[in-house]
Amino acid sequence: MNSTDHQASPSNPTPPPPESPAPLSRYESQKRRDWNTFGQYLKNQRPPVPLSHCNFNHVLEFLRYLDQFGKTKVHLHGCVFFGQPDPPAPCTCPLRQAWGSLDALIGRLRAAYEENGGSPETNPFGKGSIRVYLREVKDCQAKARGIPYKKKKKKRKISHASVNGHDEVIKIPKQAA
Numbered sequence: 001m002n003s004t005d006h007q008a009s010p011s012n013p014t015p016p017p018p019e020s021p022a023p024l025s026r027y028e029s030q031k032r033r034d035w036n037t038f039g040q041y042l043k044n045q046r047p048p049v050p051l052s053h054c055n056f057n058h059v060l061e062f063l064r065y066l067d068q069f070g071k072t073k074v075h076l077h078g079c080v081f082f083g084q085p086d087p088p089a090p091c092t093c094p095l096r097q098a099w100g101s102l103d104a105l106i107g108r109l110r111a112a113y114e115e116n117g118g119s120p121e122t123n124p125f126g127k128g129s130i131r132v133y134l135r136e137v138k139d140c141q142a143k144a145r146g147i148p149y150k151k152k153k154k155k156r157k158i159s160h161a162s163v164n165g166h167d168e169v170i171k172i173p174k175q176a177a
């Protein structure tokens with residue numbers, strides 16, 4: 001079909017196909033899902049909470065509500081495994097949402113709130129109380145699970161190290177807290 005290009009018309013760039021629905025990135029679709037979940041949560045309150053009346057207390061309650069769907073074991077103070085990153089046996093401590101998940105969730109909802117017409121000044125996801133709550137969760141989970149939340153190491157410039165794409169196993173050095 002393109003072998004005869006003596007009629008080449010350089011002034012005729014092919015237009016982009018009209019129906020090219022940019023696929024949502026993982027982040028975008030997750031954000032949309034989170035936003036819908038939160039909206040549903042507000043609707044299910046008694047009485048339902050209109051978004052315009054939503055404040056940081058609703059957000060905090062929402063975060064606590066999500067804990068029941070969590071998959072992260074967070075040991076209670078009385079548990080013999082408290083502070084052990086890798087317990088040798090199961091225990092009956094509750095599952096919670098991992099701090100990192102909540103932190104990322106709040107980031108997405110905060111953005112979604114403003115994208116959906118909320119003003120930055122009233123953004124309940126940006127309130128200091130939310131940050132305080134998240135920090136408490138982080139500290140509490142770090143202690144209970146014996147896992148310090150360190151900043152992820154930035155990938156160093158690829159040097160001599162073998163780069164074979166296997167998953168890095170993060171070893172946590174034993175250290176006295």
Ligand SMILES: [Zn+2]
Pocket residue numbers: 074075076079080081082091092093
């Ligand atoms: Zn436990």
